[in-house]
Amino acid sequence: MSEHAAPLVELRDATKSYGAVRALRDGNLTLRPGEVRALMGENGAGKSTLVKVLGGVVRRDSGDMLVDGEPVAFHSPHDARDAGIAVIYQEPTLFPDLSIAENVVMGYHPLGSLKRIDRRAMHRQVQGLLDRLGVKLDSERPVRGLSIADQQIVEIAKALSFDARVLIMDEPTAALSGAEVERLFTVVRTLREHGAAVLFISHRLEEVFKICDTVTVMRDGAVVHDARVADMTPDEMVRRMVGRELSALFPKQDAAIGAPVLKVERLTREGVFFDVSFEVRAGEIVALAGLVGAGRSEVARAIFGIDKPDAGHVEVDGRRVPAARPLAAMRAGIGFVPEDRRQQGLVMDLSIARNATMTRLRPLSRFGLIGGGAEKRLAREWATRLQLKFHRLDNPVGFLSGGNQQKVVLAKWLATEPKLLILDEPTRGIDVGTKAEVHRLMSELAGRGLAVLMISSELPEVLGMADRVLVMHEGRLTAALSRADADEESVIRAATGQVQEAAA
Amino acid sequence: MSVQAAPAPGSGPIEGAGARRLTERVFRVRELGIVIALVLLIAVTAILEPRFVETNSLRNLALNASIFAILAVGQTLVIVTRNVDLSVGSVLGLSAFLAGDLLSGDQGLALPIVFALGIALGAACGLLNGVLVTWGRVPALVVTLGTLYAFRGIAFLWTDGRQVNAETLPDAFLNLGTDSVLGVPFLVLIALIVVVAVGQWLRDYRAGRELYAIGSNPEGARLAGVRSDRRVLTAFVLAGALAGLGGVLFTARFGTVDATAGTGYELTVIAAAVVGGVAIFGGTGSVYGAALGALLLGTITSSLIVLRVEAFWQQAAIGALLLVAIALDRLVGLRVDAALRRRSARRVG
Numbered sequence: 001m002s003e004h005a006a007p008l009v010e011l012r013d014a015t016k017s018y019g020a021v022r023a024l025r026d027g028n029l030t031l032r033p034g035e036v037r038a039l040m041g042e043n044g045a046g047k048s049t050l051v052k053v054l055g056g057v058v059r060r061d062s063g064d065m066l067v068d069g070e071p072v073a074f075h076s077p078h079d080a081r082d083a084g085i086a087v088i089y090q091e092p093t094l095f096p097d098l099s100i101a102e103n104v105v106m107g108y109h110p111l112g113s114l115k116r117i118d119r120r121a122m123h124r125q126v127q128g129l130l131d132r133l134g135v136k137l138d139s140e141r142p143v144r145g146l147s148i149a150d151q152q153i154v155e156i157a158k159a160l161s162f163d164a165r166v167l168i169m170d171e172p173t174a175a176l177s178g179a180e181v182e183r184l185f186t187v188v189r190t191l192r193e194h195g196a197a198v199l200f201i202s203h204r205l206e207e208v209f210k211i212c213d214t215v216t217v218m219r220d221g222a223v224v225h226d227a228r229v230a231d232m233t234p235d236e237m238v239r240r241m242v243g244r245e246l247s248a249l250f251p252k253q254d255a256a257i258g259a260p261v262l263k264v265e266r267l268t269r270e271g272v273f274f275d276v277s278f279e280v281r282a283g284e285i286v287a288l289a290g291l292v293g294a295g296r297s298e299v300a301r302a303i304f305g306i307d308k309p310d311a312g313h314v315e316v317d318g319r320r321v322p323a324a325r326p327l328a329a330m331r332a333g334i335g336f337v338p339e340d341r342r343q344q345g346l347v348m349d350l351s352i353a354r355n356a357t358m359t360r361l362r363p364l365s366r367f368g369l370i371g372g373g374a375e376k377r378l379a380r381e382w383a384t385r386l387q388l389k390f391h392r393l394d395n396p397v398g399f400l401s402g403g404n405q406q407k408v409v410l411a412k413w414l415a416t417e418p419k420l421l422i423l424d425e426p427t428r429g430i431d432v433g434t435k436a437e438v439h440r441l442m443s444e445l446a447g448r449g450l451a452v453l454m455i456s457s458e459l460p461e462v463l464g465m466a467d468r469v470l471v472m473h474e475g476r477l478t479a480a481l482s483r484a485d486a487d488e489e490s491v492i493r494a495a496t497g498q499v500q501e502a503a504a
Numbered sequence: 505m506s507v508q509a510a511p512a513p514g515s516g517p518i519e520g521a522g523a524r525r526l527t528e529r530v531f532r533v534r535e536l537g538i539v540i541a542l543v544l545l546i547a548v549t550a551i552l553e554p555r556f557v558e559t560n561s562l563r564n565l566a567l568n569a570s571i572f573a574i575l576a577v578g579q580t581l582v583i584v585t586r587n588v589d590l591s592v593g594s595v596l597g598l599s600a601f602l603a604g605d606l607l608s609g610d611q612g613l614a615l616p617i618v619f620a621l622g623i624a625l626g627a628a629c630g631l632l633n634g635v636l637v638t639w640g641r642v643p644a645l646v647v648t649l650g651t652l653y654a655f656r657g658i659a660f661l662w663t664d665g666r667q668v669n670a671e672t673l674p675d676a677f678l679n680l681g682t683d684s685v686l687g688v689p690f691l692v693l694i695a696l697i698v699v700v701a702v703g704q705w706l707r708d709y710r711a712g713r714e715l716y717a718i719g720s721n722p723e724g725a726r727l728a729g730v731r732s733d734r735r736v737l738t739a740f741v742l743a744g745a746l747a748g749l750g751g752v753l754f755t756a757r758f759g760t761v762d763a764t765a766g767t768g769y770e771l772t773v774i775a776a777a778v779v780g781g782v783a784i785f786g787g788t789g790s791v792y793g794a795a796l797g798a799l800l801l802g803t804i805t806s807s808l809i810v811l812r813v814e815a816f817w818q819q820a821a822i823g824a825l826l827l828v829a830i831a832l833d834r835l836v837g838l839r840v841d842a843a844l845r846r847r848s849a850r851r852v853g
Contacts, residue, residue, distance in 0.1 A: 057727060078729035093727040095720035097787035098713075106717050106728045109710050116708040145844025158728070271845035 005032045006069060008197045009054065009085070009166050014063030016049050023049040026222040027063060031166055031197035036188060038208040038229065039201045040241055041218035042458070047201055048090060050218070051170050054199070055087035056080035078107075086164035088155045088172050090292075096144040101126040103143050104158045129157040134183040145271070148293030149176055149474070156184060167191060168199040171292075173207060178498065185211050203459075204492065205234045217241055242460070252443045252465050258282030261451035262334075262420045264303060267312035272298045273475040276312070280420060285442060285452040287466035289459070290495045295475040296455045297339055300422050303453075304336040305329040316419060330359070335413030339424040339455070341402070345409040348398040352390055353379035355397045356411040382411035386441065403434025410441065420451045427461060439465060459488055473497040534781040534833075538796040542803060549807035556810045563689060567681070567757065569802035570695035571596075571750045575769060576776040576794040577702050578746030581739040583777055584706070586719040586786030587637060587644035589740065592747040593769035594655035595629045599751025601659060604668030604761040611674040618677070619752050626748020627741050629655060634740030638733040652770065656763070663763040670759025681757035691753055698746065699795045706791060715739055719786020775822060776801050779829040801825070 007030045014027030024046045031037060041047050052058045053065070056074030065072055067083050074080045080087070094103050102109075104126045112118035126139040135153050137146075143154060152172060159167055167188075173181045188198055188211060200212055208215065209229060217225035217240045225240045262280040267273065273295035280286045288296045302309045308324035315321065316332040329336075338344035346355050356379040357364060364374045379393050386407045390400060397408055406426065413421060426442070427435045442465060446452050456462050462469055469486040471479040471494035479494035550557040575592050582589045599622040606618055629651065636647040670678060683690045706712035718725045718732050725732050755761050780797025782789025801822055808818045 055727075076729065076731070077727050078731060081729045087727075089727055093721065093724035095717045095724055095787065097720040097783075098716060102713060102717075106725070107710060107714060107730050109713065111710075115710075117710065117713065142844070145841060270842070 005034070007032050007066070008068065010064075010066040010069075011050070011054065012064040012066070014050070014053055014060040014065065016053060016058060016060050022221055024053065024060075024221050027053065027060070028223050028226070029054075029199075029216055031199060033165075033195040033197060034192050035214060036192055036198040036200060036212045038212035038215040039199055039218065040208065040215055040237060042241055045218040045241070046221040047218055048170060049221075051087060051089070051168055051199070051201070054080070054166075054168055055085060055089075057087075081162070084163070084165035085168065086159035086162065086166070087168045088152075088159045088170060090170040094143045094146075094151055094154060097142065099140050099142055100130070100137060100146075100154055100157075101139040103154055104129065104139075104161050106158075108162060125161070126157065129160055132160075133157060133180075133187065135180070147271070147474070149180065152176060153180070156187075160187065164191075164196060166197045166199070168201075170201045171203070172200075173202055173204065178496065181207070204496075205237060208237075209234070252285060252439075252467070253447055255283040255443075255447040255449075257284050257467070258449060261317060262303070262453065263315040263318075264299075265313050265315065267299065267302055267309050267314065269298060269302060269307060270310045271475075273302075273472070276472075276477055278470055278477065278480065280451040280453050282419075282449045282451050283446050284467045285446050285454055285465055287462040287469045288453060288455045288472060289457075289462045289469050289491050290472035292457060294472040294495065296472050297424055299472070300336065300424055300453070300455060303329070304334055304422060330416060333417075333419035335359075335416055335418035335421045337406075337409050337413060337421065337423045337426060339428070341405055341409060341428075346397050346405060349396050351394040352383070352388075352397050352400070352408055353393040355408050356382055357415065359412050359416045378415060379411070382415055386411055386414075387437070401434070403430040403438065406430060406434075406438060407441075410438075414445075418450070420453065421445065422453045422455075424455045425457065426454060427456075427458070459491060462491065463487065471495050534836075535790070535793050535796060537832075538780060538793065538800050542796070542800050545800070545803055545807060549810060553810050556807060561806075561810075565803055565806050566692045566799075567689055568806070569799040570689075570691040571753055571757070572769070572773060572776060572798035572802060573695045573795040574698050574746050574750045574753070575773040576780070576798040577698055577791045578743035579773045579777045580780075580782050580789060580791045580794040581702065581706070581715065582644070582743045583774070583782050583784060584715050584719045584786055584789060585736050585739050586722060587736060587739070588648065588774065588784075589630075589633060589644065589743045590648040590770045590774075591629065591633060591651040591655055592743065592750075592773055593766040594652050594659065595626050595744055595747035596751040596754060596766035596769060597659045597763065598629065598655055598662075599623075599625050599748040600754040600761045600765040601663055601668065601751075601763065603752040603755040604673065607674055607677055607755075608668050608672035615677060615680070619749070622752035623745045623748040626751065627745040629747070630741040630744020631737070633744065634737035637740065638737050656767070659763040659765075665763075667760065667762040668755070673755070673759060677756055678759055681753070681759075691757060694749075694753065695795070698749070699791055702742075703791045711735060711738065716787055719783075719788075721787075772801060772822075773798070775826050779825060781829075781833065783833070797829075 009031045011027050011029040014024060015022070016024040027050050029050065039047050039050070049058065053060045056077045056079050072083060095106070101123050105122055109117040110121040110125060112121070123139045130137050130139060130153070133153055133156060135150070137150060137153065143151065146154070156172060172184060176184065191198060200208070202208055212229050215227055215229050215232060215237065216223055217237065219241060258281055260279040260281050264276060264278050267276045276299055278286070288299065290296050298307065301307045303314050305321070305324050305326040305328060313320055313323065316334060319332065321332045321334070322328040342348060353376050357375045360378060361370060364370050364378065376393055383390060383393065388407050388411070389404050397405060400408065423442070427438050430438065442452060442454070454465060463486055466486070467483050469481045469491060470477055471481070471491055473495055474497060478497060479490065481490055546557065555561060575596065579589060579592060602625055603618050603622050606613055606621065633648055633651055636642050637644045640647070680690050685693055706715065714725065714730045714735050717728065717730055718735055722732065751766065754765060776798035777789070777794040778784060778797070779800060780789065780793030780795070782794050804821055804825065805818055808821060
C-alpha cells in the first residue's frame, strides 16, 4: 500500500440533501492507488448516497471532488466512467431482455469494420471475464431469470469490463457464496497490485478485516471515522458505526406464547425459494433473516397470496388458506406491511384517513357508499392509538415523515384485527426515534397475542426483537435459532450458507 | 393465426445451455409465425377468390403495405425505448400536403428537394415530441396525443380547405408511386431499404443496442452510462423523419391530398408493430417483425375487401389479430421465463 501516493479520487466536505432529508454531510473520502478501503455504516448512514456522488448518479449540493488532483464535476454516470470510476450498485441495473454479454459491454461494445458491433469479440471478451470470475455462465444467455447471485456476478463483470482505476462496490458480496466471494477477492487483489483503488462496502466485518487496508465509517449521513484497518478492532468498528450501545434499543417484552397461528408447509416457488416450512405462534415475534435476495420477501408475498407457490401450503389457525388470493389471506386474518411503503403500502396522493381505512371499506360503507364520518372516526381512533403525528386527517399521506407513514400502514392492517401480521423491513428509512416507537408497538402487539412475522436486514433489530430467528440463504431455510442461540455470528453464518441445512 | 408456427417451447428438449437457443428460437419463430400466417391468409383468400393472387392485386398489396411498413419501422424505434409516438399519422399528413403543395406550385422542383423537405418537416415534428418527452419529462403517451391533434390542427389551418389533385402534380413524381425497378415497385424498394437499414442499425450499432437497453431498464441504462435522453430524442426524430418520408410517398402514390391525409394511421402502425412482436413496454422486438406486421394487417384488409366482407368485420378482424398476437406473446413469454428460472434453479440447487 502506498500511503503517500497522490490520491486518485478525493471527496471534500460533500453534502447532499433530498428535500428536507440530509442524506450526506461532511462527505470526506480519499482513495489512493493500491488502496482497498472499506466504507462501513448502518443502513441509512449515507453510504449509498456517497457512492452515488462518486459515480456521478447524483450531484452533490456542495463540496469538492478531485480526480488526479483536478476538480471535476460529473453530470452523469457516463462522465464518472470516462474518468475511470466503475461502480457496482446495490440495486440491480441489468437489462433483462438482453444477453449477459450485452449487459456487460452496453455502450462500450467492441467494434469491427464500419463501427459495427463485433459480436464475436464481444462474447469472447465477456466469456473471458466470466471465466476469470470462475462462474459457469453462458455470455449469450439473456439476463432474465438469473438468480440474484448470478446477476451480481454480471454486475461485477460489467465493472471489470474496462480498465477502471477506481472500483466502487456497494455490497457486492451480499448474495454471493463463499467460493464466489473468494474469487472476487482474488480479482480485487489483482486490481490492487495494478495500482487501482477499491472502495468496498460490506456489512460483514470479517471480509473487511480480510481484504481492506483502510476504513471509513459513516453514521447519520456523516463520515465519523477514518483509520487503518490494522489499528481497529471489530468491536470498535461496530461501536463507531452504531454510536450507542446495542442492547438498550430494542425492547421486546416477554409475552405469553400461545398456540400456532401460522403454519407454512413445504412452500416452494421454483427458482425463488424451496421447501420452506415453519410456524409462528400467538404472542411470538419470528424474524426472517438473511441477505438481500435470499427469498424472504418472496416467501412473505406467497403467504399473503400475492405470488402463487408451485408447491406447499399455508395454514392459519389450522385452516388452509387458498393460494394466490390476497383477499382470502386477509379474511383468514393475515395483515401484510410490505417492504416498499411508498409503492406498495400506501397510495401517496390519498389522504391519511383514506389510507388508514383502506382495508375496511366494506364495513364502513352503506349501500355501496362510504360514510365520510365513519371513515374519519376510525382513522382518528387509530391515529390516537398509534400516536400518529399529523396536521389534518385529510392531508395526503405523502406529507408525513417516513416513520409516521409506516404507522398509517400499520393502522390500516391493525384495523382489520389480524391474527398474524407480516412486517417486511418495518423500520427501513425511519429515523431512530420513530424506529424505537415502531419496535415498542410491535412488542405491545405481540404482548396482546398477535403473531408477528418480521423480515429485517438489520441484525440489531432481528436480535433485539425476535423470539425466534429463521435464517434464509438462497431460497432455503438454513437455520432456526432461539432467542438465546441467536447472535450476530450464528445468523450471518447461516445467512451466507456456511452451515448445513437445519430443520426449521 | 401464428399459433401453428410457435411450437410450445416447453415441449422441446430444454437442457443446459438450451435456454439461450430456446429464446432465440422463440424470437425467430415470432417472425416466422407472421410469414406463415401471411401465406395461409393469401392461400385461403386465393382459393375463395382466385383473382386475389393476380400480379396486379399482389402488387397493390405490397404498395399499400409499404408506407405502413415505413411508419411501423419508425414506431418500433420509439416503442423499443418504452415510449410511443401517436402523432405519426398527423406528421404524415403535414408532410404529404407539403409535398403536394410544393410540386403543384412548381412542377419543375427537383424531387430530391421535395423528399428532403418532407423528411425534414417530419424530423422537426419528431424533435418537438422528443424534446417534450426527454427534457419536459412528460410521458410520451401524453405528449404525442397532444401533438397528434396539434399537428392535425396545423394541417387544417395550412390547407384551409384546399386539396391537392393528381392533375396538378408532375408525372415524374406520380410515377414514383407506380414505377418499378427490375420488377420491384419503387415504393416497395424504398420500404425494403428503410427496413434493412434501420434493422441493421438496431442490431449492429451501439446506439441501436442502447435503445433496447433503455426500454429494458431505463434506470439501469442511466447507471450504465447510456445517454438516455439523447438516444430517446434520436428515436423520436427518426420516427418523425420516417413519417415525413411516408407523407411524401403517400402523395406520390395517391395523388390526392387534403388535411385529413393519414388520419388514424397511428393506431394501425402501432398495431402492426405489436402484431410483429414489438413489446409495448420496450426492450424487445425488431423492425423486421414490425414491417411484416404491417404487411399482414394490409393483407387482411385487402383479402376481406376482396371477399366482400363488411367494413365492420375488417376492423374486428384486425382487433382479433392484435389480441391473438398479444396473448401469444404473453404465453410464450411466461413459458420462456419459467424455463429460464428453472435453469437457474438447477444451477443453484
